[in-house]
Amino acid sequence: MTRTLLDNVNYDVLNTIALKKMAAEKAIADASGVSLGQVATALDDLESQGLVVTIGTQSLPTDDAVPALVATAATRYANLRIDPAVLEMATKFEQVNGQFLKAISSWQQVDVAGRKITNDHSDSEYDSKVLDRLDKLVSRLVQLIAVLSHQDGRFDRYAVRFIRATDLVLAGDLAYVSSPTIESVHNIWFEFHEDLLRTLGQERGE
Known part of the structure; x- marks a missing residue:
């Protein structure tokens, strides 16, 4: 059809x-x-x-x-799909994505005596270290997004959304880390990954 x-x-x-x-x-x-x-x-x-x-x-x-x-x-996106810079960016994203998933898991759960339990966020030092990792990963992703934005300006919007969400997290609104009901860092990251796969004509690997 x-x-x-x-x-x-x-x-x-x-x-x-x-x-x-x-x-x-x-x-x-x-x-x-x-x-x-x-x-x-x-x-x-x-x-x-x-x-x-x-x-x-x-x-x-x-x-x-x-x-x-x-x-x-x-x-x-026919031309974008064969652009060496974009393909290199996609490879780097997969590496950053793996680190991001581990950081989100660390945010949601903690290891206590070899068992994973829900993070109640009572340990501010632990949370601070995880948030620092997430902030660095988002900053890295924003740099990678710039490669796509050079080809299609609509991707700039992801950078704006990521920066806004991380600013809210750093200001103390921790719901913006991974809440499924708002424009959290995790939600935006998930949407970007799906969008990237569709843009490149690829299937989800994990």
């Missing part, structure tokens, strides 16, 4: 919805960098194509959303 390729705005909006699973217009605009007016127009267009459904204020992807994104990404 021949798929209609999405224009850049529709792709960015639909991609954001697919990454978040469901999102309101403001969240879509904030994550994608697309203006609220453009988001509203794109949602109408995407709904007419059967790629999203809106329930109340939330838009959700249909089963046809990801195939449309995959087909569009293959064309939109």
